[in-house]
Amino acid sequence: EVQLVESGGGSAQPGGSLRLSCAASGFTLGVYTMNWVRQVPGKGLEWTSYISSSSRTIFYADSVRGRFTVSRDNAKNSLYLQMNSLRDEDTAIYYCVRDLGVPYNPGFDIWGQGTMVTVSS
Amino acid sequence: QSVLTQPPSASGTPGQRVTISCSGSSSNIGSHTVNWYQQLPGTAPKLLIYSNNQRPSGVPDRFSGSKSGTSASLAISGLQSDDEADYYCAVWDDSLSGPVFGGGTKLTVL
Numbered sequence: 001e002v003q004l005v006e007s008g009g010g011s012a013q014p015g016g017s018l019r020l021s022c023a024a025s026g027f028t029l030g031v032y033t034m035n036w037v038r039q040v041p042g043k044g045l046e047w048t049s050y051i052s053s054s055s056r057t058i059f060y061a062d063s064v065r066g067r068f069t070v071s072r073d074n075a076k077n078s079l080y081l082q083m084n085s086l087r088d089e090d091t092a093i094y095y096c097v098r099d100l101g102v103p104y105n106p107g108f109d110i111w112g113q114g115t116m117v118t119v120s121s
Numbered sequence: 122q123s124v125l126t127q128p129p130s131a132s133g134t135p136g137q138r139v140t141i142s143c144s145g146s147s148s149n150i151g152s153h154t155v156n157w158y159q160q161l162p163g164t165a166p167k168l169l170i171y172s173n174n175q176r177p178s179g180v181p182d183r184f185s186g187s188k189s190g191t192s193a194s195l196a197i198s199g200l201q202s203d204d205e206a207d208y209y210c211a212v213w214d215d216s217l218s219g220p221v222f223g224g225g226t227k228l229t230v231l
Contacts, residue, residue, distance in 0.1 A: 035220075037166075044123065044209065044222060044223075044224050044225045045158070045166065045209055045211075045222040045225070046222065047211075047219055047220040047221070047222065050219065050220075059218060059219050060219075061217075061219055062217070095165055095166075100171060102154075102171075102172070104153050104213040105153065105154050105156070105171070105172060105213060106156055106211045106212065106213060106220035107156050107168060107171040107172065108156075108158075108166075108168060108211075109168045109171075109177060111165040111166055111167070112165065113165055114165055
């Protein structure tokens with residue numbers, strides 16, 4: 001079964017850090033572009049980051065650029081999101097998402113179940 | 122406030138046809154293809170339509186997408202109670218150099 005499973009969510013204080021992980025199974029992560037998308041519970045979806053299969057191309061949303069770092073370890077079939085300088089507004093469910101791989105086309109065909117990040121003092 | 126505008130809500134009765142609109146600009150819908158997602162309550166989103174009008178394997182042909190100029194639409198025919206969900210459009214935006222989602226439309230089956 002093709003699956004993405006996120007982990008690493010939890011609580012952090014403003015200014016703190018968390019590292020999210022995403023384990024892929026049922027397919028070879030290394031051939032796919034991947035993204036992280038977040039959603040405040042009860043609100044809409046927000047794309048945060050994109051990483052190409054080779055890690056050569058990385059994009060970030062303005063809201064997280066300079067604070068979040070996306071990376072991957074294709075040998076471990078894993079994707080990561082290092083979140084630093086966390087803010088209250090980073091509180092959300094974070095989804096690891098597989099990309100269809102068509103340039104400039106956000107076709108996200110496989111989603112993880114999401115991991116909740118809560119930033120609060 | 123998203124750069125893509127969707128109506129916050131839509132409704133229909135079983136068997137009806139409903140459409141959900143997504144309005145953008147030349148830097149997004151006007152230049153790139155549109156995708157649609159369905160999010161059932163308490164679950165992760167699911168890709169419903171990609172590249173304006175293509176259905177992934179397993180998506181019923183009751184769901185269809187179209188695009189014209191800087192707007193796109195999702196149509197659902199033969200409405201069923203299981204279609205009650207939030208629907209989001211998504212497209213690449215050249216000005217933002219990244220994907221953007223619409224604000225979402227909550228579909229209620231009366």
